[in-house]
Amino acid sequence: MRQLKHKRDTWGSRLGIILAVAGSAVGLGNFLRFPVQAAGNGGGAFMIPYFISLLLLGIPLMWIEWTLGRFGGGFEHGTAPGIFHSIWKKNRFIKYFGVIGIFGPLVIFIYYLFIESWTLGYSFYSVKGLFAVVDQPSMQAFLKGYQGLESNAFFHDLWPAYIFFFITFVLNMIVLRHGIKGGIEILCNITMPVLFFFGIILAIRVLSLGTPDPARPDWNLNNGLGFLWNPDFSALKSAKVWLAASGQILFTLSVGIGVILTYASYLKKGDDVVLSGLTAASVNEAAEVILGGCIIIPAAFVFFGPGEIQAIAKQGAFDLGFVTMPLVLGKFPLAPVFGFLWFGLLFLAGITSSVSLAQPAIAFLEDEFDITRQRSVKIFGVVSFFLCQPAIFFLGRGVVNELDFWGGTFCLVLFATIETILFAWVFGMDRAWEEIHHGADMRVPKIYKFIIKFITPLFLLTILGFWIYQEGLPVLFLKGASDADKPYIFWTRIGLIGLFTALAVLVKIAWRRRAREEEKKLL
Ligand code: PFF
Numbered sequence: 001m002r003q004l005k006h007k008r009d010t011w012g013s014r015l016g017i018i019l020a021v022a023g024s025a026v027g028l029g030n031f032l033r034f035p036v037q038a039a040g041n042g043g044g045a046f047m048i049p050y051f052i053s054l055l056l057l058g059i060p061l062m063w064i065e066w067t068l069g070r071f072g073g074g075f076e077h078g079t080a081p082g083i084f085h086s087i088w089k090k091n092r093f094i095k096y097f098g099v100i101g102i103f104g105p106l107v108i109f110i111y112y113l114f115i116e117s118w119t120l121g122y123s124f125y126s127v128k129g130l131f132a133v134v135d136q137p138s139m140q141a142f143l144k145g146y147q148g149l150e151s152n153a154f155f156h157d158l159w160p161a162y163i164f165f166f167i168t169f170v171l172n173m174i175v176l177r178h179g180i181k182g183g184i185e186i187l188c189n190i191t192m193p194v195l196f197f198f199g200i201i202l203a204i205r206v207l208s209l210g211t212p213d214p215a216r217p218d219w220n221l222n223n224g225l226g227f228l229w230n231p232d233f234s235a236l237k238s239a240k241v242w243l244a245a246s247g248q249i250l251f252t253l254s255v256g257i258g259v260i261l262t263y264a265s266y267l268k269k270g271d272d273v274v275l276s277g278l279t280a281a282s283v284n285e286a287a288e289v290i291l292g293g294c295i296i297i298p299a300a301f302v303f304f305g306p307g308e309i310q311a312i313a314k315q316g317a318f319d320l321g322f323v324t325m326p327l328v329l330g331k332f333p334l335a336p337v338f339g340f341l342w343f344g345l346l347f348l349a350g351i352t353s354s355v356s357l358a359q360p361a362i363a364f365l366e367d368e369f370d371i372t373r374q375r376s377v378k379i380f381g382v383v384s385f386f387l388c389q390p391a392i393f394f395l396g397r398g399v400v401n402e403l404d405f406w407g408g409t410f411c412l413v414l415f416a417t418i419e420t421i422l423f424a425w426v427f428g429m430d431r432a433w434e435e436i437h438h439g440a441d442m443r444v445p446k447i448y449k450f451i452i453k454f455i456t457p458l459f460l461l462t463i464l465g466f467w468i469y470q471e472g473l474p475v476l477f478l479k480g481a482s483d484a485d486k487p488y489i490f491w492t493r494i495g496l497i498g499l500f501t502a503l504a505v506l507v508k509i510a511w512r513r514r515a516r517e518e519e520k521k522l523l
Helices: 014-025 028-040 044-073 080-087 100-127 136-146 159-177 179-207 221-229 233-237 239-253 259-264 274-315 319-329 335-369 373-393 399-426 429-436 447-476 486-522
Strands: none
Touching: 014 179, 014 259, 014 274, 014 335, 028 044, 028 100, 028 239, 028 274, 028 319, 028 335, 044 080, 044 221, 044 233, 044 239, 044 259, 044 274, 044 399, 044 429, 044 447, 080 100, 080 335, 080 399, 080 486, 100 136, 100 159, 100 319, 100 335, 100 373, 100 399, 100 486, 136 319, 159 179, 159 335, 159 373, 179 274, 179 335, 221 274, 233 239, 239 274, 239 399, 239 447, 259 335, 274 319, 319 335, 335 373, 335 486, 373 399, 373 486, 399 429, 399 447, 399 486, 429 447
8 A cells, every 4th residue: 555755634533523524514605605595595495405405415425525535544545536546446537537526625715715805804894884884885885895896985996805815815824734633623623612602692682683673563583584484385396496405505514525525534444424424514504504594584684674685685695794784783782793793703614614625635735746734735825826816806707606606516516426426336335334334423324325325316416417407508608698707707717627627637647656656666
């Protein structure tokens, strides 16, 4: 067996990896994306497909990734090319499918980081006078000014946002430079409890709102919660709602993209994955449906009403979080404090996710090229810094949407499908079942043997098919994109193809290098 010159990092404790995986999962997706998806897809109508997707996709994929990651770590492979190759040695091409497991997280990273930095900026402005802005058009102008989309009374240029981006970027690199145990684990051990503390305070505040406007008795807390929780079975027939719900499950749990594979590769052979994986998923769901569901939606409902929430959700992915929420918080006494709690919570949620998105690329350099962690982080830092720039400067030109579409949607479903099939059909379900239960603290219910083998892959293939038909093709042919945006979208795609090709070439080089070394050893 090959041996790296540099010793691979490990997790310091079991709680450490659970909090790190939960930290990756709990992110902007829980507090910004989930409310938009839920509100935009009819509230209660969304929640049934959401929970079904959790049981049939999210939890199985969590177990699959923990198990495959730990398995790959045993061969000193922390990323999908090496892990897939270890499962299917005879297939020369499978490692290139694994490239998606580095490419996808990197693509998400390059736009996620910019959005994460807005939350740092808004935490600052919460204390420095954001709440002097009291109406929706002005708050929208504040956001657009901050994003550099227009020059207005609030901002003349992008510099303030750029400074917050730079600080966010540096903070991420500092954590990554300290590695798994000394960086990511410590970060998550500290931030996760603080995040929950902030979330609980905000949720309690919102839950004590009652009926703030007596002239509109229907706009009350009960109805606000009911908006999310009153089930609507008619939506089960809508493919669009299913796509949105299953996509949200994959995104929020950070599964189906290679990140958990990398985290789990730092486990030891006898470490439990069943209970730990389930715990991490449960922490994420608590943060999403309880905290995420108790803050923004009911708060927006009681102040803006049901019609307006849906309209806002449809206006854009960020309006609920960066426009509506500050307006709601501005109505509270101590608004700057609550504002700071809200955006601070988002920032903590964001940073524990962005470091996880960076780790596969770093682990790839460390494991496959035997480069030290410090150097790997340096290389990653320089490359990713440049890659982040188009998302910042051409946000208004559809670049972020494009990156989110390929990285945060398409790659997620595609990679999830590939790894599930590899696990259940190539690795083989009997062997897989044994591997899952190595060192396990609880047994997976037997029905999951059937689910993982048949239901999860079928479900994923169906989503993939529908998705390509309904959304993929129109987007591919730039339907609905304005003429002004088309060149930017085109160049983003060229860039993505270039990035994928570069990673594939690196895989090829790494494998050649290894083959040569092994030959040398034999001589
Ligand atoms: N789960 C994160 C969120 O909800 O914001 C986003 C994310 C992180 C997606 C890591 C994918 C991933 F691999």
